[in-house]
Amino acid sequence: MYHYYMFNKPFGCVCARRDDRYPTVMDYFSDLDNPDLSPVGRLDRATEGLLLVTDDGMFNQKLTHPSYKKEKTYLFTAMGTLSEEDLYALEHGVQLTGSDRLTAPAHVSVTATSVLKEVLPTLHPEIQSASCHNRPEHPIVFGEITVTEGKKHQVRRMLKAVGCCIIALKRVTMGNFTLDETLAPGEFKEIFPEL
Structure with missing residues (x-):
């Protein structure tokens, strides 16, 4: 079963698995102990807000591939x-x-x-x-x-x-996802999208 999370990305962290200089998005998910999780697309270090994180590769592709025009x-x-x-x-x-x-x-x-x-x-x-x-x-x-x-x-x-x-x-x-404004920067919640 796949997992889907909505994350309010804070200023200063990068969308990478590892980085020598800055904290990464995935650092926030380390307690879940799911090495298959990855960000859906990227936000640069200074950009905040909505970032989806999942272990569902097809879901990731449908939201990020240019042909889908999300x-x-x-x-x-x-x-x-x-x-x-x-x-x-x-x-x-x-x-x-x-x-x-x-x-x-x-x-x-x-x-x-x-x-x-x-x-x-x-x-x-x-x-x-x-x-x-x-x-x-x-x-x-x-x-x-x-x-x-x-x-x-x-x-x-x-x-x-x-x-x-x-x-x-x-x-x-x-796409169809809107940032939950009750999530403080650095917080995430599990979501259950209709696929």
Whole structure:
């Protein structure tokens, strides 16, 4: 019988079995003593939020293989602004550095704006340290983006293509799964998906 878990990935851990520098997602599951568990897809070290973990390889493939076009939604905080033209570009495809094709269409919305001095205290200390040299009045944009691809650092690279630098990123949905907001970062629960 296969096992499925919903994990609220915290900032700072990596989606690997072992790492010499950082804690791994799988460290959180070590007490389960199931060596067949692995993350469904990847989130980079600085990205938080929904990550599924399972020992069901077919389930993993159906959620991550590009041919299935599973939607993934992220909440982002970025330095910069998003004009109507920027939103149009993101929704219709942008050219990523090192890629010869436009990204697949995405859904993007701006949910709020602010300035760096207001947002800086809410950021992870590592990001605070990296961002504090910017001017306090630097514009900040909050938004939501849904993509169907999973290129490396895709959302970060998409926003960079329109002049924004993501300083906080959290995945909240993947396919039919939505992050249970009662899970604190680093917590997980067993789920029972209908397959």
